[in-house]
Amino acid sequence: MKIELENVRPMDIEKRSFEIITQELKESGKEIDEKLAPIIKRVIHTTADFEFADLLAFSDDVVEKTMEAIKNGAIIVTDTKMAMAGINKKVIHKYGGDVYCFISDDDVAKEAKERGVTRASVSMEKAAKMGKDVIFAIGNAPTALVRLYEMINEGKVDPKLIIGVPVGFVNVVQSKELIMDTNVPYIIAKGRKGGSTIAACICNAILYMMDETRGM
Structure with a gap:
């Protein structure tokens, strides 16, 4: 069997990948908001998973609201070190923000153990106490989303975006x-699928849309 490979320059691989994605979405008849x-x-x-075209749910005007928050210095808080490491920091640093993860902090671990709750829950509480506008990017711990929901209803946090x-x-x-079910801006992957890499890539997608030096 003869296997033919595409001849694609290293710097064009991502561009070619997006061309394939665009073509396959078109061929499937799936229409998505530009x-x-x-x-x-x-x-x-x-992910190489086209199901996300149907699974991703967006609140109204979420992209515009998130960009405005970043321009005003909002920070990003993740629930895993992996997600934090995967987020491109260039644009958010430009506007005075940064990316944080408190999951491994000693004080978070100690309090979680004493209270019998997850470190993810306590790390959300720590983020809420920072006194900053926060974008939460949650790719691993449903308990982080549950605690955010509780704190929203308690008036303890007002997220600029929740990536769930x-x-x-x-x-x-x-x-x-x-x-x-809240009034907070959100980007959610409905169902069981998700992950830290997806949380990071959603952040990056928005940051890249704001980065005038990128070609795509």
Whole structure:
């Protein structure tokens, strides 16, 4: 059997990948909002899973609201070190923001153990106490989304955006539905699918849309 490879220059691989994604979405008859397309396509690019074209849910005007928050110095807080490491910091640093993850902090671990709750829950509480505008990017822990939902209702936090894409089986679907039941801007991956890489790539998609030095 003869296998033919595409001859693509290293710097053109991402561009070619997005061309393939765009073509396959068109061939499937799936219509997506042009304002949301960069996010949806980047998630598909990260996962090679076209189901995300249907799974991703967006609150009204979420891209515009998130960009405005970043321009005003909002920070990003993740629930995993992996997500934090995967987020491109260039644009958010330009506007005075940064990316944080408190999951491994000693004080978070100590309090979580004493209270019998997850470190993800306590790390959300720590973020809420920073006194900053926060974009939460949650790719692993549904308990983080549940605690955010509780704190929103308690008036303890007012997120500029919640990216809710934890992956798994226990309370994953329910935690995402809770966030969609708030008035907070959200980007949610409905169902069980998700992950830290998706949380990071959604952040990057928005940041890349703001980066005038990028060609795509």
